[in-house]
Amino acid sequence: MLDRLHFPSRIDGLGSIRIAQPAAITKTARRGHELVVPDLAAAIRALGLEDGAVLSFHHHLRNGDAVLCAVVDACARLGLRNLHVAASSIFPVHAPLVPHMETGVVTGLCTNFLSGPVAQAVSRGALQKPVVLRTHGGRARAIAAGELVIDAAFIAAPSADALGNISGTEGPRACGVLGYPQCDAIHARKVVAVTDTLADYPVRNIQIGQDRVDLVALVDSLGDREGILSGTTRPSEKPADLEIARLATEVIDASGLLVDGFSLQNGAGGASLATAKAVGERMTEKGVTGGFASGGITGFHVDMLEAGLFRILMNVQCFDLRAVESFGRDDRHQGMSASMYANPHDRGAVVDRLDAVVLGATEIDLDFNVNVTTQSDGTIAGGSGGHADTAAGAKLAIVTSKLTAAGFPKLVDRVGTLTTPGPTVDVLVTDHGIAVNPARPDLHDRLVHAGLAPKAMAELHALAQSQAERAPTRSEDADIVAVSEYRDGAITDVIRRT
Amino acid sequence: MLDRLHFPSRIDGLGSIRIAQPAAITKTARRGHELVVPDLAAAIRALGLEDGAVLSFHHHLRNGDAVLCAVVDACARLGLRNLHVAASSIFPVHAPLVPHMETGVVTGLCTNFLSGPVAQAVSRGALQKPVVLRTHGGRARAIAAGELVIDAAFIAAPSADALGNISGTEGPRACGVLGYPQCDAIHARKVVAVTDTLADYPVRNIQIGQDRVDLVALVDSLGDREGILSGTTRPSEKPADLEIARLATEVIDASGLLVDGFSLQNGAGGASLATAKAVGERMTEKGVTGGFASGGITGFHVDMLEAGLFRILMNVQCFDLRAVESFGRDDRHQGMSASMYANPHDRGAVVDRLDAVVLGATEIDLDFNVNVTTQSDGTIAGGSGGHADTAAGAKLAIVTSKLTAAGFPKLVDRVGTLTTPGPTVDVLVTDHGIAVNPARPDLHDRLVHAGLAPKAMAELHALAQSQAERAPTRSEDADIVAVSEYRDGAITDVIRRT
Known part of the structure; x- marks a missing residue:
């Protein structure tokens, strides 16, 4: 067969050509190979x-x-x-x-x-x-x-x-x-x-x-x-969480985003789910069918899907058994890779299509920068996960927080660690009121118009400081033990030894 | 925040560091971007x-x-x-x-x-x-x-x-x-x-x-x-196809591969499906549950899945509407990429796990080389698709063929185009008997033992020649219009102008 292979010049353009000897070709070596x-x-x-x-x-x-x-x-x-x-x-x-x-x-x-x-x-x-x-x-x-x-x-x-x-x-x-x-x-x-x-x-x-x-x-x-996995993940019923959930829902409704196709992400904690629940109730009242809910997915999200509140779940990780069961059974419940979820340099991440995300904070400062990386004493106890990704992608990034925790103020002059930059955070919702990022005067106007009476960040900050019993600790000179890298690879902060 | 970023030497090893200016970070540019x-x-x-x-x-x-x-x-x-x-x-x-x-x-x-x-x-x-x-x-x-x-x-x-x-x-x-x-x-x-x-x-x-x-x-x-897509794809009931199906089934059974976990690929044509049907009937008789059927998938494969003959379908392409419907509904019916299906340089292709594949041929020669690329007159009318991939991967690559087609012999001295190298083809099944590749004496012995009386390839070849009414045309000197590239990138043959 191969002795008649004499390639004329017109075959150039194919690159280097390796002529197979059929007698030398065998079954693939990996056939039946056990790994x-x-x-x-x-x-x-x-x-x-x-x-x-x-x-x-x-x-x-x-x-x-x-x-x-x-x-x-x-x-x-x-x-x-x-x-x-x-x-x-x-x-x-x-x-x-x-x-x-x-x-x-x-x-x-x-x-x-x-x-x-x-x-x-x-x-x-x-x-x-x-x-x-x-x-x-x-x-x-x-x-x-x-x-x-x-x-x-x-x-x-x-x-x-x-x-x-x-x-x-x-x-x-x-x-x-x-x-x-x-x-x-x-x-x-x-x-x-x-x-x-x-x-x-x-x-x-x-x-x-x-x-x-x-x-x-x-x-x-x-x-x-x-x-x-936990057996179930359920919304909190604590009064402060319910008040934050109520206010966050009002903010989402006032923003104008709560229309058919609405998309939402929230965390898996009881407080976050309380907000999801309140938003879901508002959607039912208004007859709104959401496009998708995304992120880590809980049984509570599955309930919302099955109640017809959202058309699709986009799931990067299951948080409980009910989510696992639903994912295996319901093709409206779709998986996604971390890259499809949130990679800022890919061709388009799901977070970029979010209407609203409801996020927590360990600290938030006067410039709306958020810390979810270190505690008030400077010890590492978290990190962004999808926090900075969803804040950057969502049309409305809501940070919810109480004013203090364990005697420390959660509203501070400057965050101990910058996890999520203020320019990507649109609004802070606390159990004592709402503050809109000055970069979003349009949102501020909508909230005023809806009778939500947003306060100045400085006012909520002062209230938090007055309620706090102790001040955060900052190590300014100690060795660097970690760096906080933003989603695009830039370093936004360093974390020092405590 | 950032004025206190003065990295000491111990941070080296992180590579070049780009310091983010939080005020310069904004919502992602792709947010809401329509494509x-x-x-x-x-x-x-x-x-x-x-x-x-x-x-x-x-x-x-x-x-x-x-x-x-x-x-x-x-x-x-x-x-x-x-x-x-x-x-x-x-x-x-x-x-x-x-x-x-x-x-x-x-x-x-x-x-x-x-x-x-x-x-x-x-x-x-x-x-x-x-x-x-x-x-x-x-x-x-x-x-x-x-x-x-x-x-x-x-x-x-x-x-x-x-x-x-x-x-x-x-x-x-x-x-x-x-x-x-x-x-x-x-x-x-x-x-x-x-x-x-x-x-x-x-x-x-x-x-x-x-x-x-x-x-x-x-x-x-x-x-x-x-x-x-066709509405349905059904097994052939022509006598010659049924005889080939019967013999191919005997070969598979005699090979010893027809045990629990058995895997099979066959084409979507009526003749191929006749073999699949006959193999399925033998599996039922023997109480064998197959591991998987792979390749282009038809409604007939879905029937076999639903009858419990195979545990899983591995589908690279749907051939009919019933396959589409099943793929969307049944998680035993799984999709796979062409790479997962057959890429010889990836970490392991599904074809490498095949027990038996049943393949067609336009021509097959004395060395068991197969041509599915050109007709007897040298005109291009096909190509490997998965032919060479599955032959290389399967433990038992069966080529089925009649002796002649349209007056041309299908068993020839040398194939017009070498698509699938003989060393990867184990056995030829025709409606006039079986020939085992001499490289597989073990298989030959099994067939003899099962009473299948395999013939020499030369004998079937001579029979085909005697039945043929005309000879294939070969262009030995015309310009090259195509090359046939083996799965690993080597050129196995050239195709000339007709």
Whole structure:
């Protein structure tokens, strides 16, 4: 056959041509190739990980996740050092990281949310390199841009088959949507599905395909189901929360956005859900059908979907079991990657289509800058997650807050850490009144017209100061232990040792 | 805030740091940004396409597709020349491309399947540059590897919303799975959703997300629904097809592969489905539950799924309306990208997990090389599609064929075009007997043991020659009009002008 292949000049333009010898072509080498290794140590050896490796993890298992620590433990036992943990969030359950930080097994960390003993250890200077705190969209951007290069992504997989197809809806520790590890799966040098539930091939409801996965590592358990998802998430009924919910609903209605197609995001806490509930009641009164609700999704959102208040849910992460069940069953309930959710440098993120987002704050200052990263004593206890992303995208970014917490003022001169820049925050709603960002005179006028009597930020600030019993602590000169990176990669603030 | 940012030396290792000025940060520029343009001309202008651009298209609309020609027409009207059309398949409906080839508007073409008037025009030398014929997996590989760089992917979208989310299951021309354009959406420089059905945001059943789409171009119609999908696809009942189906089933059973977890791919033609039906009946008799059936999926596959013969369908393309309906409803019926289906350089393709594939042939030669690209007169009338991919992946690649067609022998000394190399073909099944590739003595022994009395390939070949009324035509010296590229990028053959 091939002896008659003599290409004339007109075939140029095809680039270099490699002539196949049919007799040398065989069945593909990967045919029947099994990717399963019996444990994490075998996976780490097979990957050839070395000192200094960047290892990534997702947080869909939340405070029940056993995978991150198990991987780092296994690396430590194999003598690896100077690792960089690239997590999407760190929870109290990750406390076993602390000794590894202290002994130099882990010297770098980046995450979108940092809480619990690891946060406290970072704040006291236990990590060699400053932590990089990103937003959910910023992490996706950094990975896609090659700023954050991941050597190995360890993807906790509620179920996986022997070829590496990953499902979030199957298995005893199903967490539903797998929005955060999608960019890791695309861009990491190596991808490991870590599972306690090896399914028959092919697994159902594949969310990350075998074309992205190098190895399947078996573990006894992905973690504690109770910590992964709560049974239910319900709206708060505390009076202060209900007053904030009522005022936030009035602001949304007065803004003119509460028409058919309205889109909303709110957090999963009881106070946030109280606002969602109040907004839903107003939608029912007005006969408004919303376009979508987005973000981390709870059973309460599912209720709203099923009541016809929203046409679609856009879900980057399930917060409870009812959300998992609905996601697996209802095609109006759609998953999305962190990049589709919030990446500012992609072709269009879902947050950019939000009408209203209802956000919390640890502190908010006179310029409407918000801190959800550090406590009043300067200790790290959070991070943006999607806070800065949704504020930047939404037409109406509402920050809700009480005036004080634990004796500290929540309205301050300057935030301890700048997480979300004031120019992206439109309005503050407290249980003592509303303040509109001066950059939004149009919104101010609408609220006045609706009889909501917005106050000056300075007035609410003064009230908070008068009610406070103590002042925030600021470390101005101590070593930098973390930087707060905005969604586009710029550093908005540094966080110092406490 | 920012005047107190003086980074000490220990922050090095973070790379170059850009300090944000919070006052300069604003709401994201894409907030509320609409991507919709009223027609294809507006899209082409907005993209800034130039002479020589590479434009890609998918073939889920099959012989009903109006999008490819509409885009090229619009380019021609705007004066563009020297375009390269990177299609996943070309059908008779694409005949209007021919005049554009003759006038130099289109000078390059690559595709995985080439039929109808465009194929005939290419065969007579109407295109300036040789066509590159790839496999479905090879096209995904070439795109991911940067060998095939796409300037703009025009993705026919049965429904899309104003932010570019694409659904294959919504709209009057729903085609179900969108497996082929997935790699285009990831790798093309620009991506356009072309739709006749603009949905409320967000559209249901998003298969390509807004994070990948630059523009949404409106058209009156994606094409002719009748050409897109047939109402039903049913097994053939012709005696020769039934005999081949019976023998193929015996071969599969004798191979030892017909046990729980068995996986099968077959084509969508009536003869292929007759084999699938016969295999299904054998599975029922033996009480075997298959793992999955893959490939282009028909209503007949859905029947097999619903009858419990297979646990899962892995679908790269729907061939009929029943498959579309099932895909939208049944989570055992899963979509996959062309890359996940068949890319030989990805981390693991579904074809590599196939037990048996049943394939057709225009010609097969003494070395088991198969031609599904050119007719006996040398004219192009097809191409690999998934033929070479599945043969390479499957444990048992069965080629079925009659001995002659239209008076030409189908068993030949040497295939007119080498599409699928003999070393990846295990067995030939004809209505006059079976021949096993000598590279598979194990299979030969199994068939003998099962009483199937395999014949020598030379014997069947001689029988075919004796029944043939005329001989194939071979152009040995004419200009090269196309090259047949194997899935890994090697050229296995050239195709000459007829």
